[in-house]
Amino acid sequence: MHPPANTRLFEEKYLRFQSEAGARFRAASGGSVPNGWTTVEQAEWMAATVGLAPGERLLDLGAGRGWPGELIAQHTGAQLLSVDVPIEALRQGRARMREALGARVWQVCGDGRALPIGDGHFSAVCHTDVLC
Numbered sequence: 001m002h003p004p005a006n007t008r009l010f011e012e013k014y015l016r017f018q019s020e021a022g023a024r025f026r027a028a029s030g031g032s033v034p035n036g037w038t039t040v041e042q043a044e045w046m047a048a049t050v051g052l053a054p055g056e057r058l059l060d061l062g063a064g065r066g067w068p069g070e071l072i073a074q075h076t077g078a079q080l081l082s083v084d085v086p087i088e089a090l091r092q093g094r095a096r097m098r099e100a101l102g103a104r105v106w107q108v109c110g111d112g113r114a115l116p117i118g119d120g121h122f123s124a125v126c127h128t129d130v131l132c
């Protein structure tokens, strides 16, 4: 399977986009820097309603720098697999996610359409602003 057509566009966007709005959001979210429109309130609502118990597995597809999976994993105690295509997005989120979640987080550079993961491996999946 070929990489998604927008891979290069997103790679460049992650390299360029370091806005002041992003810095303000980082302060409100406890560290995360989104590349989408999902608010802190919406992410908190997901964490409160998803029903994840500590140690269960959450898959965040198209996670960019780790939003909103990082917040959901922080609030629930879940383990997190954070997946996206541009390696630059993962690189920018790596240190912060490690600090927030320690050994509970893994990042994978891959295409969400073709992950070698069997049924039933995750208790929940999130993907925000990915179908764009």
Ligand SMILES: C[S@@+](CC[C@H](N)C(=O)[O-])C[C@H]1O[C@@H](n2cnc3c(N)ncnc32)[C@H](O)[C@@H]1O
Residues within 6 Å of the ligand: 004, 007, 010, 033, 034, 035, 036, 037, 038, 061, 062, 063, 064, 065, 066, 067, 068, 083, 084, 085, 086, 089, 110, 111, 112, 113, 127, 128, 129, 130, 132
């Ligand atoms: C608008 S951004 C949202 C990123 C993050 N969820 C957030 O809210 O900050 C959309 C993301 O989806 C990713 N994406 C698009 N197609 C994908 C695919 N097939 N597999 C994995 N990620 C994909 C893009 O690389 C991009 O990082």
